[in-house]
Amino acid sequence: MAVVVTPSAPVDTLPKRPNALWQFIKTQPLGLVGFLIIALYVVCAFGANWISPFDPEAIDFSAMLASPGGEHWFGTDQYGRDVFSRIVYGSRTALAVGIISAVAGCTLGALLGAASGYFGGRIDNAIQRLVDIMLSFPIIVLAMVVVAVLGKRQWLGIDFNLIAAITLPIIPRMERVARASTLSIVAMPFIDAARAAGFGHTRIILRHITPNIVAPYLIMVSASMAQAILLEASLSFLGLGVTEPTPAWGLMLSGASADFYQTAPWMIVFPGVAITLAVFAFNLFGDSLRDWLDPKLKS
Amino acid sequence: MLWYATRQLLLVIPTLAGVAVAVFFLIRVMPGDVVVVKLRADGAAVSEETIEAERKRLGLDKPLYQQFAEYMLGLPRLDLGKSLWTGEPVIKEIVLRMPVSFQIALMAGIIAVLIAIPLGTISALYRDTWIDHAVRVVAVSGLAIPSFWLGMLIILGLLSLFNWLPKIGYVPLWEDPIANLSVTIWPAASVGYRYAAVATRMMRSSLLEVMREDYIRTARAKGVWTRLIMRRHALRNALLPVVTVIGLEFAFLIGGLVVTEQVFNINGIGKLFVDATARGDFNLIQGLVLLIATIFVLVNLLVDLIYGWLDPRIRLR
Numbered sequence: 384m385a386v387v388v389t390p391s392a393p394v395d396t397l398p399k400r401p402n403a404l405w406q407f408i409k410t411q412p413l414g415l416v417g418f419l420i421i422a423l424y425v426v427c428a429f430g431a432n433w434i435s436p437f438d439p440e441a442i443d444f445s446a447m448l449a450s451p452g453g454e455h456w457f458g459t460d461q462y463g464r465d466v467f468s469r470i471v472y473g474s475r476t477a478l479a480v481g482i483i484s485a486v487a488g489c490t491l492g493a494l495l496g497a498a499s500g501y502f503g504g505r506i507d508n509a510i511q512r513l514v515d516i517m518l519s520f521p522i523i524v525l526a527m528v529v530v531a532v533l534g535k536r537q538w539l540g541i542d543f544n545l546i547a548a549i550t551l552p553i554i555p556r557m558e559r560v561a562r563a564s565t566l567s568i569v570a571m572p573f574i575d576a577a578r579a580a581g582f583g584h585t586r587i588i589l590r591h592i593t594p595n596i597v598a599p600y601l602i603m604v605s606a607s608m609a610q611a612i613l614l615e616a617s618l619s620f621l622g623l624g625v626t627e628p629t630p631a632w633g634l635m636l637s638g639a640s641a642d643f644y645q646t647a648p649w650m651i652v653f654p655g656v657a658i659t660l661a662v663f664a665f666n667l668f669g670d671s672l673r674d675w676l677d678p679k680l681k682s
Numbered sequence: 683m684l685w686y687a688t689r690q691l692l693l694v695i696p697t698l699a700g701v702a703v704a705v706f707f708l709i710r711v712m713p714g715d716v717v718v719v720k721l722r723a724d725g726a727a728v729s730e731e732t733i734e735a736e737r738k739r740l741g742l743d744k745p746l747y748q749q750f751a752e753y754m755l756g757l758p759r760l761d762l763g764k765s766l767w768t769g770e771p772v773i774k775e776i777v778l779r780m781p782v783s784f785q786i787a788l789m790a791g792i793i794a795v796l797i798a799i800p801l802g803t804i805s806a807l808y809r810d811t812w813i814d815h816a817v818r819v820v821a822v823s824g825l826a827i828p829s830f831w832l833g834m835l836i837i838l839g840l841l842s843l844f845n846w847l848p849k850i851g852y853v854p855l856w857e858d859p860i861a862n863l864s865v866t867i868w869p870a871a872s873v874g875y876r877y878a879a880v881a882t883r884m885m886r887s888s889l890l891e892v893m894r895e896d897y898i899r900t901a902r903a904k905g906v907w908t909r910l911i912m913r914r915h916a917l918r919n920a921l922l923p924v925v926t927v928i929g930l931e932f933a934f935l936i937g938g939l940v941v942t943e944q945v946f947n948i949n950g951i952g953k954l955f956v957d958a959t960a961r962g963d964f965n966l967i968q969g970l971v972l973l974i975a976t977i978f979v980l981v982n983l984l985v986d987l988i989y990g991w992l993d994p995r996i997r998l999r
Contacts, residue, residue, distance in 0.1 A: 516704040519978045521937030524955070524971060531959040531967055532709060534718075613828055617941045620830055621956050636831060644834075644841050651838060655831035663826035 407675055414671025420664035427474040435468035439630045448647045458649035460635070461642075466649060469630040470657050476631040477661060480615045484546045485607035488553025493600050495554065496561025497592045501569055501584070510558070517555040522610065523617055525552045530623045545624050549614050553607045560603055564596045598676040605669030609662045616658045632658045686990045686997035694983050701975040706753055709968055710746065717742060740766065740965075762969035767961050772969035775954060782852045783943070783950035786866050787935055790874035795928065797878040802885025802924070803917070809890065817882065824879025829938040833872035833945035840868075848946065869946045873938040877931055884927045889920040922992060929985030933978045 408415050427434060437455075443463035451458040457466035499510040517525065529548035568574065569592070577587050618624030619633030627634065635654040643650055717736050737743045741752075756762065762772035805817040840846055848868055853861045892898065893916060901911045936951075943952035951970065958966040990997035 512700070516700065519701065519933065519975050520971065521933045521940075521974065521978075523937040523940055524974055527940075527955065527959045528708060528967060528971060531962055531964060534962075609826075616828055617830065620828075621941060621944060621959075623956070623959055636834065644838055648838055648842075651831075651834050655828070655834065658828055658831065659823075659826045662828075663822070666822070666825055 407671075411671035411675050413667050414675065417664045417667030417669075417671065420660060421668060424474045424478060424661055424664070427471045428478045431472045431475055435465070435471040437465035437468040439464065439468040439472040440628045441465075448643065450647075451649050457653045458647060460647070460650050466635070466653055469635060470632065470653060472630040473632045473635065473654070473657065474661075476625055476629060477612050477615060477658075480546060480549060480625075481608045481611040481665075484549040484611045485553060485604050487546070488550040488611075489557045489600055489604045489607055491550070492554040492557025492603075493561040493593065493596060494588075496558040496563075497565045497588050497596065499558065500562040500565030501588055501592060503569075507562075511562075514555040514558050517552070518559075520552075522552040522614060526614055526618060527621075527623060530618065542625065545615070545618065548618070549611050552614070553610065557600075557603045557607070560599045561596050564599050565592055568592055568595050602669055602673045602676065605665055605672055609665035609669065612658065612661050612665065683990060683997055687987055690983055690986045690990075694979060697979050698976060701979060702754065702757055702972060705968055705972045705975065706750060708971070709964055710749075762972070763965040765958075765966045766963045767958075767966070772966050775966060776951070776969060776973060779950050779954050781854065782866070782948055783936075783939060783952060785855065785862075786870045786873070786943075786948070786950070787932075787939060789866060789870035790877055790935055790939075791928070791932065793870060793874035794877035794881055797874075798881030798885055798924070799921075801878075802882040803889060803912075805882070805886045806889035806893070814886075817886070821879040821882045821886075824875050824882075827875065828941075829873045829876055830941040830945050832875055833869060833942045836868050836872060837945070852948070865946075865948070869939070869942050869948060872942050872945070873935055876938060877928075877935050880931050881924055881928055884924050885920065888923045889916060892916050892920045895919075918992060922989065925985055925988050925992065929981050932981045933974070936974055936977065 431439075441464065443459070446455065446459050446463040447461060449455050449459040449463070451466075455465050455467065457470065459465055460469075495510060499507045520528075526548040529551055530544065533544040533547060574587065574591060577591050582590075615624055615631070616633030616636075619631045620637040622637060625631035625634050632654040636651060717733055717740070734743070741749065744752075753763075760773050762776075764771055765775055768775065801817055801820075805814045808814050837847065840848070848865050849861070852865060855862045898911060898915055901915055902908075939950070940952035940955050943950045944956060947953075951973070954966070955970045957963075958970060
């Protein structure tokens with residue numbers, strides 16, 4: 384019996400690669416919501432001068448504790464400063480501190496994790512013990528120790544020691560993630576090939592390993608932004624972070640506002656909503672990014 | 683089980699020693715001079731001699747190894763040095779404020795477990811229904827709302843609804859339970875919300891995972907009652923990761939408490955820590971950080987023991 388071979392239909396073209404952005408929007412609607420909220424904050428941060436109707440630091444004793452209404456949308460505080468304008472300007476502080484410390488913390492953590500996973504052995508062991516210890520302190524406790532030891536150091540209106548305090552707790556968390564990914568990459572043949580080609584350690588880590596841990600890096604940056612904003616707000620609330628008169632959400636909730644629970648509840652409600660919404664958006668975006676970039680990590 | 687417990691307990695000792703060393707160096711190795719920060723805090727002009735004298739008074743002029751030896755030898759006797767601000771022994775300051783914080787943390791933990799396990803179970807059982815969606819929204823919000831702001835909202839709510847505020851001042855539970863609870867329940871709820879949210883999410887995803895296991899399908903095929911499957915097969919296995927997350931998050935509960943005590947004006951460990959940080963009282967900071975790290979290690983020991991109890995495979999390994 385003759386074997387009939389039916390020629391398979393020729394594949395005329397490769398399937399069109401779907402547009403990545405469109406895919407993300409279609410599969411992760413919640414991520415899009417998170418992204419839009421983040422975009423709103425970014426617009427507020429850059430366009431603060433045009434958006435806010437009042438100078439955030441301008442004291443107006445004729446409008447002290449004015450309730451929300453036509454002129455002052457979110458009311459005013461005990462110095463007659465416009466709460467809405469302070470929230471808009473506050474997004475600058477929150478995003479600046481958040482972005483700088485999340486990127487710095489994740490970058491340092493990723494490099495440390497890549498080195499730890501790549502070298503293995505004693506170096507890995509030493510780094511892991513250090514990370515274990517750092518992870519056994521609550522984020523805010525670690526940050527407060529840094530604040531206490533370093534004091535304040537302002538430069539261009541940003542307190543760099545505050546940023547250091549927020550960066551430090553992010554490092555070990557990213558380190559763990561980066562190390563785990565590195566371990567699976569180091570086992571791949573192309574790393575052996577790079578070694579055989581005689582490349583140095585630095586080159587292998589920077590050119591061969593780090594490009595492969597970009598996905599977990601991006602996910603962690605987004606998640607760390609949420610952490611950093613929350614931490615900055617908490618520290619400022621405690622009087623250990625941003626100082627007056629700089630508008631910052633945590634600072635708006637601190638100190639005097641507690642005396643105005645009954646007379647001016649808007650001083651408490653609106654800044655808190657701003658913090659919650661920002662943290663919520665970055666968490667949501669980070670979660671969607673994780674599901675989209677790395678479905679294996681989905682829990 | 684006894685052997686397993688003893689072994690886990692012995693393993694804690696080197697960890698605690700490591701933590702003690704880490705705390706010492708964390709505070710001393712970081713760039714920056716505590717004395718300078720303390721004395722020149724507001725840009726005050728302080729002479730070098732004054733700084734040197736202060737350093738000498740605090741024993742900071744001694745070589746590092748000597749400071750380290752004194753610190754390590756003091757630890758077994760619970761001698762953590764003296765507060766730089768009040769001059770009282772650090773341990774005394776801590777013991778004074780420990781009960782209220784401990785009680786609030788424990789209450790928050792109980793609230794979280796009581797909410798998370800049933801809520802997470804319901805959410806998993808009614809997956810993708812409106813109940814599940816509602817539970818998940820509540821849980822995701824719990825991760826975003828800062829606990830101190832939730833505390834402020836609670837105060838706001840109590841004031842506008844009942845025109846009543848919790849009293850300031852702590853009465854021990856055994857003296858007047860009602861007065862005690864009327865003060866502690868609010869901060870416990872504020873920090874417990876986040877805790878409950880994290881545990882609920884974990885409970886849901888872990889139960890969903892377990893429900894896909896073969897032994898659950900076998901039990902179903904045998905015709906076992908759903909309720910019995912849940913109780914005997916699913917819940918016990920699903921609880922393991924939840925216990926882990928409850929242990930890990932306990933440290934964050936304390937972190938949340940540090941800020942939330944401020945809102946309710948509770949004179950506990952958190953407030954002490956904030957005051958110590960603001961004043962640069964680094965002996966006190968050192969003692970408190972050590973305390974928090976020790977609690978973390980002990981909670982994780984407890985988690986390990988619960989693990990061994992829940993899963994015989996772990997304790998026999």
